[in-house]
Amino acid sequence: MDRRTVLAGTGAAVVASKVPLGPESLTSPSPLDKPGELALWYDAPGTEWESQALPIGNGILGASILGGVGTDEILINEKTLWTGGPGSAGYDFGNWRTPRPGAVARVQQAIDERVRVSPEEVAAELGQARNAYGSYQALGTLTLTTAAGAATAGSYRRELDLERAVARVQYATDGVRHTREYFVSHPDRVVVVRLGGGSVSFTAAFGVPEGRMATTTAADGRITVAGALDDNALRYEVQLRIVTTDGQRTDNADGSVTVSGASAATIVLAAGTDYADRYPDYRGTDPHGKVTAIVDRAALRAYPQLLETHVRDHxxxxxxxxxxxGRALPQVPTDVALAQYQPGDALEGLFFQYGRYLLIASSRTGTPLPANLQGIWNPYPSAPWSADYHVNINLQMNYWPAGPANLFETVAPLVEFIDALRRPGRVTAREMFGASGWVVHNETNPFGFTGVHDWPTAFWFPEAAAWLAWHLYDHYRFTLDESFLRERAFPVMREITRFWLDELHVDPRDSTLVVSPSYSPEHGDFSAGASMSQQIVRDLLTSTLEAANLLGDRQLGGEVRAALRRLDPGTRVGSWGQLQEWKGDWDDPADDHRHVSHLFGLHPGRQITPAGTPGLAAAAQTSLRARGDGGTGWSKAWKINFWARLLDGDHAHLMLSEQLRTSTLRNLWDTHPPFQIDGNFGATAGITEMLLQSHTGSVDVLPALPSAWPQGRVTGLRARGDLTVGITWSGGQARTIAITAGHPGAVTVRSTLFAAPHEVNGLRHPAHTDGSCTFTARAGGRYEISA
Known part of the structure; x- marks a missing residue:
């Protein structure tokens, strides 16, 4: 059996082939050793988690691959392992611990009288210290120890194949090639590490973070680690089974397992907690039975079956x-490619697909909780910002690519999470505001935290639920799934709308309906009718009205229509041509704050468009230029989307370039700093906006194509209206457009292609002077348009 047969037959993870390797094979990788077309790869082990770990995941289990030689430490995460919440001393869901009758009304009166009130004064009246909020936790570390020495290892390669969602490490010592392969299977619910192909010897151990109590045992090749968090008594369990075909396997007294002289071995790892997203206790059943069943079922399957099922699913x-x-990735390690990056490089396409990969890995149907601030990966007992759910943009940004980048299945955990916020949010709406409906503020956790804390510039944001509702309605706009709208989206939207119909305040200066108190994240004073607040509520009411008309809810539709007539729209052009951030003309042209929240109506909203509201679009551009091209990683990502919506592809591309050059780590994770995954998702969404837009109701092809991409091809993007779109272009112009319709109906496509005679499914059409073409599609119909 030659070396290629050994590697192909095992798929390998600590593979020790006995076949000697000549000098050429040590330096020239076989076809199996080469990175895939879409891969991150490196020529050295990782030594630092944040910038060098390669992430794999299945929506609930995550693993971080550093690829050490003699000792390989694989950090494992389970998305529901959180401190805080019920069971933790003093947890109160963020609601006021003692009643404060009239507190909101007092702040509203102060704003009515003084117009502007400091954040500190409002926080003193409405905020409180946060108790037992908690943080996302690392589950533990799977350690594989071998006899190989790092000093003697050569021909090292560590890679992450995005197309297969498989990580691999390869190196050679003493003429022997070692390979490790890792993946996290969504169908089988396990982390898999493969060892095989020769005389394989290693010790596997699983350790929990220092200071956490757990019981660890090893029996019959199974390691079991069980415990409960000290903070809230949340129970967790990890089980891993080591399956060998031959050789010797020894269970050690310390809970580790040693394998010696095996030709093949597979490690399967499952984990779970007793968390359940159910108010008010957030507890389910002990994880032992479920974890045991999952790991035993996976252990019965041959490694090629596990791998094939995983690769097919991903x-x-x-x-x-x-x-x-139109450009190929350079054959250099990814960190070198990033250091050498020039605008227009193929690295931009890899970055786009990496965002899609990360969303699949951190959010899947059938898994609890949406992707958090770090997706699913975290090594810390106290993560930055708790790795929580900031809902003044960050959680929302995580899901911007789901529709246009054709990943609807990733939305399910977000939908379930929003739905689960309704019960605690009703309590907050009633106790804080005396209102019906439900509400959530600036940030939340897995335990229904819908109230407030006391950080003056980041504690008050009752519009968050309305922004979350945007995702539900936009999912409907993409899919046209009326049952989803009727059964899932509209009940949530209706409740949030009820809250705002109760809570909108009459501005004594002009009798318009405004949000008060209102705050533009995360700077300035509290006031009435800040632009972002008004635009979000207007978006909610507009979408609710559309849904009510479609579903026949005439009573709600009438109330919403009346409120919209009185609602301040939150879109004013100020004294220096800017889009005002507040209802008052207070903007400072020297303000370069990272938040540009008052452009919500431009993106992700649909209230400001160059064609429909050119004056407002020009004002938004003035505001963007004043804010500048700096900011944190997520801020730059949002600016990609803003400039794309303004149809300025070159400026959108400049922001993408700035993000890659100054806000991207060596493993291509976005950095705030520190690591914060929303920038990855925001950039992927921004690239889709450069190539295809559909928020206005038409399919706009290459609306913001940058000059750095003069030619290219994309397939599989999605447009609202249940449409799948492919485009080829050259010379900066579309040459072919392919549209597949999921539903029947009229489709309007806009492209420079229509300025000349063109063909639709082989039939010649004359030029369209307005740059658009409208046709009636049938369900399942494919329409090919060419120059």
């Missing part, structure tokens, strides 16, 4: 979209 989502920007 590929069914990831493979839907292909993007070719």
């Amino acid at each position: 590929g069914s989502l990831f493979g839907r979209v292909r993007l070719d920007l």
Whole structure:
């Protein structure tokens, strides 16, 4: 059996082939050793988690691959392992611990009288210290120890294949090639590490973070780690089974397992907690039975079956979209490619697909909780910002790519999470505001935290629920799934709308309906009718009215229509041509704050468009230029989307370039700093906006194509109206457009292609002077348009 047969037959993870390797094979990798077309790869082990770990995941279990030689430490996360919440001393869901009758009304009166009130004064009246909020936790570390020495290892390669969602490490010592392969299977619910192909010897151990109590045992090749968090008594369990085909396997007294002289071995790891997203206790059943069943079922399957099932499942989502920007990735390690990056490089296409990969890995149907501030990966007992759910943009940004980048299945955990916030949010709405409906403020956790804390510039944001509702309605706009709208989206939207119909305040200066108190994240004073607040509520009411008309809710539709007539729209042009951030003309042209929240109506909203509201679009551009091109990683990502919506592809591309050059780590994770994953998702969404837009109701092809991408091809993007779109272009112009319709109806496509005679499914059409073409599609119909 030659070396290639050994590697192909095992798929390998600590593979020790006995076949000697000549000098050429040590320096020239076989086809199996080469990175895939879409891969991150490195020529040295990682030594630092934040910038060098390669992430894999299945929506609930995550693993971080550093690829050490003699000792390989694989950090494992389970998304529901959180401190805080019920069971933790003093947890109160963020609601006021003692009643404060009239507190909101007092702040509203102060704003009515003085117009502007400091954040500190409002926080003193409405905020409180946060108790037992908690933080996302690391589950523990799977350590594989071998006899190989790092000093003697050569031909090292560590890679993450995005198309297969498989990580691999390869190196050679003493003429022997070692390979490790890792993946996290969504269908089988396990982390898998493969060892095989020769005389394999290693010790596997699983350790929990220092200071956490756990019981660890080893029996019959199974390691079991069980415990409960000190903070809230949340129970957790990890089980891993080591399956060998031969050799010797020894269970050690310390809970580790040693394998010696095996030709093949597979490690399967499952984990769980007793968390359940159910108010008010957030507890389910002990995880032992479920974890045991999952790991035993996976252990019965042969490694090739586990791998094939995983790759097929991942590929069914990831493979839907292909993007070719006309340049090939350089054959250098990814960290070198990032250091050498120049605008227009193929690294931009890899970055786009990496965002899609990360969303698949951190959010899948059938898994609890949406992707958090770090997706699913975290090594810390106290993560930055708790790795929580900031809902003044960050959680929302995580899901911007889901629709246009054709990953609808990733939305399910977000939908369930929003739905689960309703019960605690009703309590907060009633106790804080005396209002019906439900509300959530600036940030939340897995335990229904819908109230407030006391950080003056980041504690008050009752519009958050309305922004979350945007995702539900936009999901409907993409899919046209009326049952989803009727059964899932509209009940949530209706309740949030009820809250705002109760809570909108009459501005004594002009009798318009405004949000008060209102605050523009995360600077300035409290006031009435800040632009972002008004735009979000207007978006909610507009979408609710559309849904009510479609579903026949005439009573709610009438109330919403009346409120919209009186609602301040939150879109004013100020004294220096800017879009005002507040209802008053207070903007400072020297303000370069990272938040540009008052452009919500431009993106992700649909209230400001160059064609429909050119004056407001020009004012938004003035505001963007004043804010500048700096900011944190997520801020730059949002600016990609803003400039794309303004149809300025070159400026959108400049922001993408700035993000890659100054806000991207060596493993291509976005950095705030520190690591914060929303920038990855925001950038992927921004690239889709450069290539395809559909928020106005038409399919706008290449609306913001930058000059750096003169030719290219994309397939599988999605447009609202249940449409799948492919585009080829050259010379900066579309040459072919392919549209597949999921529903029947009229489709309007806009493109420079229509300025000349063109063909639709082989039939010649004359030029369209307005740059658009409208046709009636049938369900399942494919329409090919060419120059």
